[in-house]
Amino acid sequence: MKTKLLMLACGVMAMSNAVAKETITIATVNNGDMITMKELSNNFEQKYPDISLKWVTLEENILRQRVTTDVATKGGQYDVMTIGTYEVPIWGKQNWLTELNDLGENYDVDDLLPAIRSGLTIDNKLYAAPFYGESSMVMYRTDLMEKAGLEMPKAPTWSFIQKAAKAMTNKEDGVYGLCLRGKAGWGENVALITSMANSFGARWFDENWKPQFNTPQWKETLQYYVDVMKESGPAGSSANGFNENLALFQTGKCGIWIDATVAGAFVTNKKDSEVADKVGFALAPDNGLGKRGNWLWSWTLAIPSSSKKSDAAMKFISWATSKEYSQLVADNKGWAKVPPGTRASLYENEQYMSAAPFAQITLDSINSADPKNPTVKPVPYVGIQFVAIPEFQGIGTAVGQQFSAALTGQMTVEQALNASQRLVERTMRKARYPK
Structure with missing residues (x-):
């Protein structure tokens, strides 16, 4: 009898764990770095066995159309969106995005390159984390x-x-x-x-x-x-x-x-x-x-305010844009394939700088871009x-x-x-x- 009760209890616990597992939907663009992120995401699911990932990978123009429609209508189709430097400040001011205020003690926000971080920040609050930055x-x-x-x-x-x-x-x-x-x-x-x-x-x-x-x-x-x-x-x-x-x-x-x-x-x-x-x-x-x-751009990961799974989404974003993720890519793909242009520490890493012949010119190009003064003559806009x-x-x-x-x-x-x-x-x- 005790054995049957024990088996029944184990079965109930297993069902409970299965029900508790949360699926987050990630909308992203079909370029090489994002495809690598998807390939390596089993490492995230091993670290967080209570979270599963559903991927929606789209061509750039289509991605923009779909996530814009979803976020503006509060559709709630996506829990993590791949958006850019253009959308973040506009959508953040419209309360369409969730502040990234719980990325973990080891995330090191201050390591993000100032040129990239400033475009993702409103009133000193971070509304998206850069997956990679570029000029x-x-x-x-x-x-x-x-x-x-x-x-x-x-x-x-x-x-x-x-x-x-x-x-x-x-x-x-x-x-x-x-x-x-x-x-x-x-x-x-x-x-x-x-x-x-x-x-x-x-x-x-x-x-x-x-x-x-x-x-x-x-x-x-x-x-x-x-x-x-x-x-x-x-x-x-x-x-x-x-x-x-x-x-x-x-x-x-x-x-x-x-x-x-x-x-x-x-x-x-x-x-x-x-x-x-x-x-x-x-x-x-x-x-x-x-x-x-x-130019100056960053593909970033953000959480729409319509998501009901923001805690799980926050964990994924923290993992995908962390120093640890960079090391994971280096271990699996080589240092030259690490997503560039987001963290100062990457450009202080001798292994990366020697493996990536484009690294210094990438950093110089990002640092020289001035979105607040983009033109020869004065303009009223940023970008x-x-x-x-x-x-x-x-x-x-x-x-x-x-x-x-x-x-x-x-x-x-x-x-x-x-x-x-x-x-x-x-x-x-x-x-x-x-x-």
Whole structure:
């Protein structure tokens, strides 16, 4: 009888444990670092056996649409969201995010790089934890540069990039001198072209929030972009975002690629990249006006206020953005694959600095980015590759479609800029700017 009662008690306890197990849903983007996080997440589940993880992995533009809809409607589909430096301050002020105030005694918030941490903080409260941070830089084939008889400066100009790209292009062999984002989206082609525009002296708005697309600076920027891509870019580049250009570069099809510093680990990894031992790095280009075309971004993990599992979500975020996670990646993938750009201690680690040839230029690029003073002329907004206002997702995507149309030849540069001017003016009037 006692044995039966004991077995019954054990069965009840097992059922109780099964019921108590909490599942949190994580929405993330389909890039290499996030895929590694998912691969290694069994370590988290071993550490916290009462928590299970459900993953929703999406392409960048789709991820943004879904998490924005969910957080704005308080849908509660996700417990952890992968969002960026653009969303965090806006959503935090609207009380859409949960403050990260219980990340654990060993988390070491003060180790986060100031440039990254400041964009995730409102009134000294942290609303998202950076999974990785990035700026942008030039990646190039050293062998093709040498073959062209040129040497990449550490701090190149846009005119040099055009010259080098033309010299490195061999379309008969399927080698294109320059790969740039062409896929329409505020976080895709607009991020690149806006950063470029800053270095050409352009800006989205003047001090009174009047759109500035009908200016010579914007015309020079977009004309350069269209011309250089027609001259030296791959066919079908209007469909290429970060992942597509990464694949082209890794397979030896790009001479120069200007994009996120986080790509450094992917282009130098011999398992994935056919040109891993032929890659050099340089700062993002400038145009002699005192501003480089580099952005500042962080993919972060945040908890929507609609989540009913914030305690479990907080534990996951603490684990995924900790020093211990960096060590876990190093042990399993090598130091060069550790998510970059978030912690000062990583750049004080000799093992990382010797394993990652892109590490110093990543740190220099992040530290030189100034989102509060992003342009040559004064502006009323914060943000380098974006404008930190709620309306930017809509207008950024719409402008990206005009830029894409100019790239494909469906519109002239002038038509694309005039259309951008009109649609942004219309949106800003409806939103009653200046506030």
